[in-house]
Amino acid sequence: MKLQRSLTLSLMAWALGALLIVWGCFVALGYRTGIHEADELTDGHLASVALLQLAQNPSQIDTRGDVASLPGLSSLKSHDYQRSMSVVVWNAAGQVLMRTGEAPELPFNAKEGFETLQLGTPPVEWRAFSRWDGPAQQKKVTVLLSINERDDLAQDIAEQVAEPGFWLLPVVALALGLAIHRGLRPLYALSRDVDALDIHQLSPLPSDHVQQEFRAVVNSINTLTGRYQAAVSRERELASELAHELRTPLASLTLQARALRKATGGEEQEQLLAQLERDTLRAGQVLSNLLALARASRTELVEAMQTLDLDAIARTEVAEFGQAALDSGHELALSSPGPFVMQGHPVLLALVLRNLIENALSHTPPGTSVEVQLDPEARCVQVCDSALQGPPAPDAPPLRAKSHHSLGLGSGHRVVEKIAAIHGAVFESAPAPPGFASCYRVVFPGTPSHPEKPQAAAPQTL
Incomplete structure (x- = not known):
């Protein structure tokens, strides 16, 4: 047996489907935006650290490890968005003046700006920003950050941006379902009024369905009801009249048949037979007209x-x-x-x-x-x-x-x-x-x- 489809469930399915598509697009866009902004943020941090380092004036070669591993400073890296950056400072001759952080050694070059380097064995990607101290180029600073660490930060920011959408979708779906159910209440009322129509005692639908979308339906049903009542009334009237008209030739047929049985002469018998033929033709014509009326009624309602x-x-x-x-x-x-x-x-x-x-x-x-x-x-x-x-x-x-x-x-x-x-x-x-x-x-x-x-x-x- 074919299940009956529900308009409410159909509207809910379509609305939630459209909402899910739009929500998915926004989440994907937010995730990509979060990753992009995280990359921009880390690049900005690299440039900021480089500018701060250029403001210093180291007087001797100083090679340091990770600052966070120094005694008493292990608690400095306690923020989620704090990154472990490595800094290398060269003089004009390419001699390392200062080096700190976990980044492997990297060769000296005169280039400035952002670049992605493959360092270490096995090679690992590092994001680097290099800057000279000015036109004299007496000191160059390079700040490095592991690509893996930068990607972790980007993913964390993107997830923080997209996470509210996962909590918002069920709430929106529930509110949407309640709104659709409330909005369809006039349709439920119209359905109940249509179900309550009695085919034997038809009455127009009530006019309290003021929604513009339902006016055409209500008017069409009321028009059909009026046509049906008018057709039934005409059929009853015509059926009564034609039944009365058919009763006359049928009664005459009965009388003529009885008289024909009692007739003795040939002339009287011929007259009775002629009258019997006329009554039969008249009854046939009435029946033919009844069939024509039935065809007309069917054509009016169907065709x-x-x-x-x-x-x-x-x-x-x-x-x-x-x-x-x-x-x-x-x-x-x-x-x-x-x-x-x-x-x-x-x-x-x-x-x-x-x-x-x-x-x-x-x-x-x-x-x-x-x-x-x-x-x-x-x-x-x-x-x-x-x-x-x-x-x-x-x-x-x-x-x-x-x-x-x-x-x-x-x-x-x-x-x-x-x-x-x-x-x-x-x-x-x-x-x-x-x-x-x-x-x-x-x-x-x-x-x-x-x-x-x-x-x-x-x-x-x-």
Whole structure:
């Protein structure tokens, strides 16, 4: 089983990792700086001792050992930073006037300044500083210090510089952990509020999450909650209405089947069979619309809109209904000036056109002209027919109504209404253009309130 990762631990790990890298760089830099400064310090001591020695005026040759080993002076070298330096003094002829310290004998030369020498057997490195007493060069002083002793001093200073970092890191890590935990308290509160949401009784998240980073999350969750509640409410309403509408043909099917069993004559039996067929088709249409509504709901919640050409979708749908229009004696045409680019769900928009065309073909008599009209500038699509208004057939739902809220157009138009709402559009009964008796229109967002009839090219008749 995959372990769940903790945001707090992840932030702690990244923060401590970054802190450790920075701390390591500073410790390494401090260590190198300590060594460099220790080298500078010892070189300064060498030069200082040389200048002090030049101020003296030895009158005779004097060879001394280590000053610290002299009787009564063994306690002089008691400081951590006190070094054992060796001093050699020459006259102008290269004769040693004074020599003290542990350094081995070194040859005389006239050079001045700092240098690193290999002295003794086996050779050992010594740091030396040489200086003449002036332009006359009557006396030369050389001060020496063992490289090993100088490195010990440098390492001791560097460790003293870097040591506080080792004690500081755990303290900083603890303080950082407490700060991160305290800073994430609003996130913990938001997580608890999200966990407390009830899918059956959704309510918006509280607005006390004032952090700017959480506002987008809270708004998105509240928007999703509102959409979900609206979708569930619409589905319940439509399911109730369609169930009522489906109950009528099913009850009629039962009655017609019983009457068919008792029918005696051939003419009565044919009438019952015709009525049974109509009720069956009506029940099938209601079920088809229920499936369409389910698809629309799933698309609204799951799929994202995409850029599409409504003109291409309309051409495809009109072409598919060409044979049906020919068989029913209708004249089906498409009037469109060209591409109609928009954002939407292609499957659902095809379902809109299919329902409107099918409704026009199914509820108008033969010889009626049905035209699909697109207007990209007005951002609308409408389906018009030339059938005169009159009382509908006894078995058909009422089709002509003036109010959008009481269209009474049956389940097919309820599907169109829902899909239009998904796209932010309006489905309404529109004034019929010249030559037509009725018109139903879908107006997409950003269109005029009452767009005129599309000024399109000559209709393409199928």
